[in-house]
Amino acid sequence: MVFSSEIFLFLFLPNFLLIYYLAPMRWRSGVLLAGSYLFYAWWRIDFLGLLVLTTVWTWALGRATRASLRTGNLRRAKTMTAIGVTGCLSVLGVFKYFNFFVDSFAGLLGTTPEAMGVHWQILLPIGISFYVFQSISYLVDTYRGDADEDPSFIDFAAFIALFPQLIAGPILRYKDLADQFRHREHSLDLFTAGMQRFFIGLAKKVLLADAVAPLADLAFQNPDPTAPIAWVGALAYMLQLYFDFSGYSDMAIGLGMMMGFRFIENFDTPYASRSITEFWKRWHISLSVWLRDYLYIPIGGNRKGAARTYVNLMVVMVLGGLWHGSAWTYVLWGAWHGGWLAAERWTGLARATGTWALGRTLLIVLLGWVAFRAATLGDAVDMYAGMIGLNGFDIAQDIRFSITREMSAALGLSILVAVLEPKLKKLSFTHFQPQSGGTMTVVNTLVPTLVVTAIAMLAILRLAEQSVSPFLYFQF
Incomplete structure (x- = not known):
């Protein structure tokens, strides 16, 4: 279902909002979850199952991480977080990058996937890049202690499936919306x-x-x-x-x-x-912040010398390009921006x-x-x-x-x-x-x-x- 379609504007949205505002406050997260699942299932109901499984996986591993932190078992908390993040990345890797890796490997061998016995292509689920990134940020924030309360499953599932941003962002973090799930302002x-x-x-x-x-x-x-x-x-x-x-x-x-x-x-x-540095503070801000907080800073950021900083910028932008799509054109685009970010930092053009x-x-x-x-x-x-x-x-x-x-x-x-x-x-x-x-x-x-x-x-x-x-x- 597309926002710019008659079925969304004149059927789904008005009916959803009517039910949402007629429902008691304590039920509205449930209404939001049901509406979001209906919105997503309108495209393909089978891939709704993947969204639900990812949600359950993330919520369960988040609870396990938080339980370990409460008992002071930091090693187990780190293990639970690693398992959770690996599971989320595996979902993204299989559904978004399997075809890309198979095609690239076949190209290196000078053959085709069909000649290698691969006669099928995996369909890319809509919105998978966004809800997987949101899941990863929740797991990491839980381990860091930034998400210090156990959300109810309904609230968390509604956050992951939030239909206004489910398909194309912005990329949200649960810690920024936790208070809003507990209490939201509703006014004319x-x-x-x-x-x-x-x-x-x-x-x-x-x-x-x-x-x-x-x-x-x-x-x-x-x-x-x-x-x-x-x-x-x-x-x-x-x-x-x-x-x-x-x-x-x-x-x-x-x-x-x-x-x-x-x-x-x-x-x-x-x-x-x-400057390109300024551009990435203004363009797709939620992705820029996500890459900074969950990739650039963890791999060292600018804390390990100039040369390492330039390498980190390139790595982050190439992976950011690959996040957009499984094709070498996106890798080239990411490398192009990474190279300019490094060049601007080296020459001072970032302040031009x-x-x-x-x-x-x-x-x-x-x-x-x-x-x-x-x-x-x-x-x-x-x-x-x-x-x-x-x-x-x-x-x-x-x-x-x-x-x-x-x-x-x-x-x-x-x-x-x-x-x-x-x-x-x-x-x-x-x-x-x-x-x-x-x-x-x-x-x-x-x-x-x-x-x-x-x-x-x-x-x-x-x-x-x-x-x-x-x-x-x-x-x-």
Whole structure:
């Protein structure tokens, strides 16, 4: 089930929210769990079993770890944590990387998986990368003492399966939501703000990302793109991916607010970054924080000298690239960003400012997205060849006729929104300010409400005339 679909907007969501708010407070986690399982099973009910088994495994090993800590048996607690994390990584390894390893091994031998007797492919369960990472963070936090209370199984299972972010994040940590599972604020202001945030995300997806997608497809599906098409296609994909993924995050955060949750922000105008270091503080923030806390720091971080720091950055980013998908293109993308993170730390460019720094960063990010989007390394090379002019500078007549006015207008609008986004964020339609007591004040005015309503209507009208378009991060 996709957020940007009629069945979710007009059937699942209103009925779920009705049941959720009619239920007594003590039952709402159960309603959330049931709704999340229904949401996931809508795709394939058989893979719901894998989600449930992973949840039970993580909860049981977490309890065993906590019990060992209470008795002072640190060795057993460490063993239980290692077993739990290994089990979670095994699930990810089998379902996400088995095909990749078999294909790569066959390639090294100069043969094919079929010739080796492997005649089947494992289907990738939707959202597995996200709920496995959340499970691992819970186990590690339990061992570290950061999650010091035993959650009920219903609360924990609802956290793992939380449908607003189950499919494409943001990656949550139980220790950040534990208090919210015990007590959540429900108010009309918060619900309204969440609904506004949801529709802003829907507009990003439907009116911007989906509208520029044909331009990206046109370039990346062309075996020999000329320079203009290659650059326009790369730019279109750069915008498509951002508005698609940030739009999903907005929708997830908005849905959470409608149910009384406050999720962490996942994007902070990343295309305004002056360095790759800054970019990774603004792009997919929940993944960056996860990699820092559960991978970069444990393997040494920057505590073991400059050379080791550069190696650690490369290792983390390559593994981060591989997390996105089981293909060498993602490894290349991760290595590209890891190399630049190390180079910026070595040269001091991580602290660069000014327009030239912005342009350099955007160029590095755009070139990286080419590898990220390409189906194979060969396709990435073809795009890079086109971008440097090796395929010429003309635009074939059939391609010229394929580029409609709507595509061009969508690209121009997307560029404009991306450029103005830092200023638009300051004039946010729904403005939250944390107060000293930790509460949040929602400032709503009539004009922003009317603007968001108009945007929502445009998005829904657009949605009605196009086929369902899955979010790009569903494949990860």
